[in-house]
Amino acid sequence: MDDQAFAIADDGVDPRSVPGRTLYDGAEMPAIGLGTFGSDRFTPEQIAQAVIGAASVGYRHFDCASVYGNEDMIGGAFRRIMEGGLGRDELWITSKLWNDKHSEGDVIASCEKSLADLQLDYLDLYLTHWPFPNYHAPGCDVDSRSPNAQPYIHENFMRTWSRMEELVSRGMVRHIGTSNMTVPKLKLLLRDAEIKPACNEMELHPHFQQGELFRFVVDNGIVPIGFCPIGSPTRPDRDKTAADTVDIEDPVIVRIAERLGVHPAVVCVKWAVQRGQIPIPFSVHRNEYLGNLRSVVSNPLSDDEMSEIESIDRNCRLIKGQVFLWKDGQTWEDLWDLNGEITPG
């Protein structure tokens, strides 16, 4: 493909200079992507426009999901990008299976729908969005519970996973992976999967570094993708609690941002790439998504700065998942297997 066919803006970043991460099968994915969840604040049209804008400044990796309710609009953006001359093989596109589609009969159909909406022949990566098969309405309050909610049942998850594996053998997706997993759940999956997960998407930002899960994932040849890399400062109010801390107000992050002359958000993104996870920051604003991408190709943070950021972990999980709880009297911690074992049903 002719590199010049899809011109990069003069102030953009050459995608060839953006580092890649190598998956266990040798495939390479860009070390930063654009998130596409509008957090109820941006329309699908605005996000599709951001996808086109991001591609034109050098992004090649896009993190989508059926539940974000915008894949059909983003599909139009991908078509325009490819009509502009960019080859499908130059893009890395991820989508995710939503929780009410875990049944054996639903997995293939859900992926087909995402492919149709995104106007693609295949996905580079398809993730199980959550390990719980529990429906909740988009935008519902954190106190809402599904009457049919279930705990994690490994045999059931493996039935879903075998359909995910079938997507690979059918050529609909190149890689499969997980999201919102824990070490004990991943151990079982690694034991029983025919195709092991290539990536695990997990919440990762300076105030929530998940050291144990991060190391487990890396040690097992799984690439960590970090969501909410900036600490999702403008997430919906329903996802905020009084105890939550704010990464971009942390004095360590602010001081490094002042040294670099950038917004503290950019420091979070830069730290993420340098640590070894793939951040997927969201923004519809050109100056923001361009700044985030530029941070990846500029001078690295010093070893002292990396150590300082490591020391500000607050174990502050933002996306707690309360709506997936399956019985009365539970707290969100029950979803995350904090004592090292899967919380029994």
Ligand SMILES: NC(=O)c1ccc[n+]([C@@H]2O[C@H](COP(=O)([O-])OP(=O)(O)OC[C@H]3O[C@@H](n4cnc5c(N)ncnc54)[C@H](OP(=O)(O)O)[C@@H]3O)[C@@H](O)[C@H]2O)c1
């Ligand atoms: N797998 C999962 O379960 C899961 C869960 C959550 C998210 N995700 C994925 O992760 C992506 C990112 O998460 P997120 O959107 O919640 O949080 P985030 O990327 O941590 O934060 C996004 C917000 O940060 C601000 N921002 C971004 N770049 C900035 C910059 N350079 N300077 C100043 N502010 C900046 C923007 O605020 P303004 O809009 O106000 O400018 C933007 O809305 C999502 O879009 C989605 O693709 C996945």
